[in-house]
Amino acid sequence: MGEQAQDVREQVRERYAAAAVRASTRAAASCCGGGCSGEVPDLTGGWYDEVERSSLPEEAVLASLGCGNPLAVAELREGETVLDLGSGGGIDVLLSARRVGPAGKVYGLDMTEEMLALAQANADKAGATNVDFLKGHIEAIPLPADRVDVIISNCVINLSVDKPAVFAEMFRVLKPGGRLGISDVVAEDQLTAAERAERGEYTACIAGALLFAEYRAGLAEAGFTGIEITPTHEAAENMHSAIVRATKPHEAVASRALPLVTNSTSGECCG
Numbered sequence: 001m002g003e004q005a006q007d008v009r010e011q012v013r014e015r016y017a018a019a020a021v022r023a024s025t026r027a028a029a030s031c032c033g034g035g036c037s038g039e040v041p042d043l044t045g046g047w048y049d050e051v052e053r054s055s056l057p058e059e060a061v062l063a064s065l066g067c068g069n070p071l072a073v074a075e076l077r078e079g080e081t082v083l084d085l086g087s088g089g090g091i092d093v094l095l096s097a098r099r100v101g102p103a104g105k106v107y108g109l110d111m112t113e114e115m116l117a118l119a120q121a122n123a124d125k126a127g128a129t130n131v132d133f134l135k136g137h138i139e140a141i142p143l144p145a146d147r148v149d150v151i152i153s154n155c156v157i158n159l160s161v162d163k164p165a166v167f168a169e170m171f172r173v174l175k176p177g178g179r180l181g182i183s184d185v186v187a188e189d190q191l192t193a194a195e196r197a198e199r200g201e202y203t204a205c206i207a208g209a210l211l212f213a214e215y216r217a218g219l220a221e222a223g224f225t226g227i228e229i230t231p232t233h234e235a236a237e238n239m240h241s242a243i244v245r246a247t248k249p250h251e252a253v254a255s256r257a258l259p260l261v262t263n264s265t266s267g268e269c270c271g
């Protein structure tokens with residue numbers, strides 16, 4: 001990874017480490033939206049119903065930094081194995097853990113120590129025993145191939161400095177027939193990288209967003225089929241929070257891992 005990409009990743013880590021500390025002191029965090037810089041809209045609100053929110057530790061809810069509710073489309077079943085990419089304070093891990101039950105398993109993957117500590121504390125408070133938080137990068141997932149039934153992620157892939165690697169890794173760790181249920185920020189196809197950067201910071205989930213066409217092409221290149229990207233609400237002008245769904249075909253045996261799609265959203269970080 002180039003020096004500039006490493007710098008951007010470090011900026012992302014620092015921002016979410018600070019958000020985790022704020023959440024653990026019960027100050028509402030809202031970095032993947034307004035709050036940290038005050039320059040971007042709040043992307044997070046309103047996607048979990050009151051019953052879901054009230055069943056979780058307050059710190060897990062306060063640490064919620066997503067831009068949607070990936071569980072709304074993931075259709076989790078008892079006994080399934082789930083992986084949450086960029087699990088943050090653990091809100092989607094804990095909700096998934098309930099849905100898959102004691103026979104299931106939920107992994108939360110995050111690169112930020114402070115977030116992992118917060119998520120583990122929240123899991124302890126919630127009494128969740130079928131969860132495991134892993135430290136690592138979504139571009140190099142620390143799990144073997146064909147391990148998980150479902151990958152969820154909430155407003156994280158836009159933050160990656162190597163999105164083709166993320167798509168290839170998701171494909172690798174999913175079982176054949178496995179599926180994606182992802183919330184992410186996606187930009188309309190006419191927007192240039194500069195226009196995306198004008199609308200908000202990379203670390204606030206805006207400047208690094210892929211175009212709809214890039215997202216689709218990246219997933220297809222990794223081998224996914226049944227790709228659907230459905231906008232749900234506006235994140236910035238001509239940019240949307242969206243639900244991304246796709247499937248790893250049953251006949252798939254190995255990731256194609258051909259990173260032909262580059263992140264054109266930020267020439268300064270992803271070259």
Ligand SMILES: C[S@@+](CC[C@H](N)C(=O)[O-])C[C@H]1O[C@@H](n2cnc3c(N)ncnc32)[C@H](O)[C@@H]1O
Nearest residue numbers: 016032064065066086088110111112137138154
């Ligand atoms: C916007 S927050 C979303 C957290 C959580 N999904 C939620 O909905 O509250 C992004 C999270 O992804 C993590 N993250 C960002 N880039 C990552 C990467 N490349 N690898 C692993 N974790 C990453 C950050 O540490 C942070 O916890």
